[in-house]
Amino acid sequence: MQDVTQTRTDAPDSAASMASPPAATQALPAWDLSDLYAAPDDPRLTADLDRAEAESRAFEAAHAGRLASLSGDALASAIATYEGIEEILGRAMSFAQLVFSGDAQSAENGRFYQTIQERVTTISSHLLFLTLELNRLEDASLEQKMLSSAALARWRPWLRDLRVFRAHQLSDDLEKLLHEKEVTGRSAWNRLFDETVASMRVDVGGEEQTVSAALNKLSDNDRAVRAAAAKGVSAAFGDRVRLFSLITNVLAKDKEIIDGWRRYPRATSSRNRANMVEDEVVDALVAAVRESFPRLSHRYYGMKAKWLGLPKLMHWDRNAPLPDDADTTISWPEAVARVRAAYGAFSPELERIAAPFFEKPWIDAALRPGKASGAFAHPTVPSAHPYLLLNYHGKARDVMTLAHELGHGVHQVLAAQQGYLMSSTPLTLAETASVFGEMLTFRAVLDAERDPRKRRALLAGKVEDMLNTVVRQIAFYRFETLLHEERRKGEVAHERIGEIWMQVQTESLGPAFDFTPDYSVYWAYIPHFVHTPFYVYAYAFGDCLVNALYGVFREGHPRFQEKYLEMLKAGGTKRHKELLAPFGLDASDPAFWRKGLDVISGFIDELEQAG
Template structure:
């Protein structure tokens, strides 16, 4: 029997009581500071690795680093949640400044340790990482050794870390505060409303075209009014990053995100070549859908519009039960985990003003929990977002018992787990219905995901790549940013999209992340990779869940190429791998066209 009465508001007090006034949180930070101090002291007395017998000492340092990392993650996630539920929470902003400071301070001893292992002779290094104490950390230690090659001097890196707090981290924080404070005034069914950006974005899938169109143009006006301010934020974030790169001797702006995602550039290039090669079927899909609205080309404000006859409103309770039902068809562990998330009040989904616009999942590794944040809009898109974020949370759960530093998995693989969960829900819904119009509606929702990953995400990648090249020469004006955005959209959609937002660079928060640039290609990677995994799950049934969990657990301890080769036996530097996934999406287009014809 389905449960009733799921809460749409999360519980953060179980993590740290009393929110931004939490004494428990302040104690946590003080303990963290103490742990960083102990690490600093230990490293002062340990300048180099002299012989293989020091493997136990190295392991002890690794354990200290891992402990600090998971406690920092706990603190960072908590503050992120506080600011998401109320971007104007000044006390939470103060806590963010404190956590930024602790993060920056930790960077110095971490980089010092990376230098120590870099300065170890090649032969001694090869011997020591094969010892019983260090062998399980071999991949991460080799990765740290490579990262140390591009570091500045210890004093310079400490200065950079200190500057980041009030440098581009502060600019990123300002961006989210500004975006969260914007209100959009609209008339919906004759009633005047003041909505947040997140609530307004949810209207893109509203069944009424006039509402979708009005919301689109109202937001465009707001972006135009604020473009000067947002362009300054974007330019300062990019400028700071490029200055650091210049001093580190990094010319290729993709180098850092490729290292962070444990990907080779040839892998990324192979993926985009295949995506570009197979765009024609998706242009056909867009044109056919445009015709259904009486247009020659797809209007951007109609892209997310539902088609066919379907239940337009899906209550939150129904969405939860729908997800649990179909997760259970994949495997009991996924179902039980999702049930725990709902029952334990890990989900913030209430549709209310003054929330952040960005859906996310925050991991709390110390307590072995996650929190999911979104604004639930009672439509299929919201159901899919909920499933997507639960996929991230399941990935966190799968790493629960993985040792220390091997928990840190790249964003590209993180998007695989989330996209996989979306696939389960959407494909199950398509298979469940025999009604042509309902199937058409759901298939359209699936194809939107393909277009988003093969066209929209591609446009984001192209924009960011071109923007950084121009930023190297100086400040990029708002009008030029609009041109770069429009050019990227035209290229990625091959001219099949009209009235697209040339201000996408303003309201796409991924451009303003200060952790690393280029948080875009990971979605396309995860989407195509998840298709391969999903195909295997269909072949093997519930027995595949165990293999899936093993892949997720390995995701923090090997390169992405090695991970896929180990678990799928595929070489992702070759175009053949990517073609297998995208051809499955082409079949969806063919099915869609056949349904329209019938």
């Protein structure tokens, strides 16, 4: 099964409130999942799973142990059959994930999600042999088969990416054991984390809030409200810190064991292989961002402290609105209009692809208890369509989140033509369309604004979003790296986890901040650390890539829109070097990262000059 849901989480993006939503957010869309299945008890779901099980057993009986002897055309036919069965399983699993995301508090939803996951895992165990046997084929033999078969050559990109893991593949029995135990291993701990956070309530000034609603209060205009929310979040996670520490320690140890068996040189290597980037390329990105902390986050937050009239910022001031920020509530129809206009001004074709998301029930933006926090885009399967989840409070940042997730959605629609196995992109490229869509929307709003004070507020908001995307995510990555390294010496006490968290926060955010001791538990609410270890650097990768790409667009690169759409249509068939070459960009060049970071620094320069 593919792990292809693009997620986005940081304090300002979260959102499901127990309190009554403001008037501007009371008529928000909710998705209708019936394009997948009508309900968890839909007979079509049972029939699909039964069919997939029968087909997978027949497929295993026909082909297991025989792939090496197949002709190129016969092997291509086998892969096509495998893809068809995987898509059936992908549809079922997507439906279960979306149902659970809609209300993770529901015990019934939790049982349904687990049941489907277990059934899908059992069925897919009959398909596991195909990828294992393909990776045992010699390069010369496989190449000869592809040269003799145009049908097999079509699968070249998928085979290329599959074979990146050849050196880390275990015996068939071990691979099958790990596959089947997943439902009682990592995924079970993931579910425990999700259900725990979904059921938590945070005391914010005497009012009960969900975790995501309380985190949203950290961007409130009133500093007293922000402080109360911060205190409540600290208390709620502090009360459960031993549980979150246990989850973190178990998953880190589980990863260490598997990485050791697979002979990965370090904890980050498996994620980098999946992202189709070398360890050294990621190291260069991380080093470039860390070196830029003083000219980016340290400088900006020093300016922000002065704007707010504070000698030092507390952690609850990080996302505080600026004095010039009117903090107006933006209605959903207005947000949609802004995003669609920005997409359409760039490319009418892009806006045409985006239109169904708003004309059909493909978006869930409503606020309700139990709903997943943050935002994500789920591609489901090529035979259906993506779904978007966000929690809309009517803030300017929420509009940017809509633009971001819509970027994922249109990317997934365009890439669907590559089929189930080749439509998914590595995480490093998956953020391209989302961040680009965000940039298009921001530029459209900024260019239309004539009031200097409002322009400063808009520009500062964008800088903060970029710092959250680049600086903060690299700090998260640094936290994970240090934590996983320390876990190899033994279980890490929650106090020590807190110390590592405070170390990277101090390093990344700089001397403008005073951190209260209770901030040391804030690592516990970040779901990426649990669900997708070392995912977070992909945000910085994507942001810097888009900064460079957008610069090429602003310079009037010929046929940019056409080339951009072709890049998105490629899905997972091309690597970043091939995708960026038509634009004259090369992510392996160290200057590429500096160019991306210079865009952020340039925005801060403009703010500094404005005073």
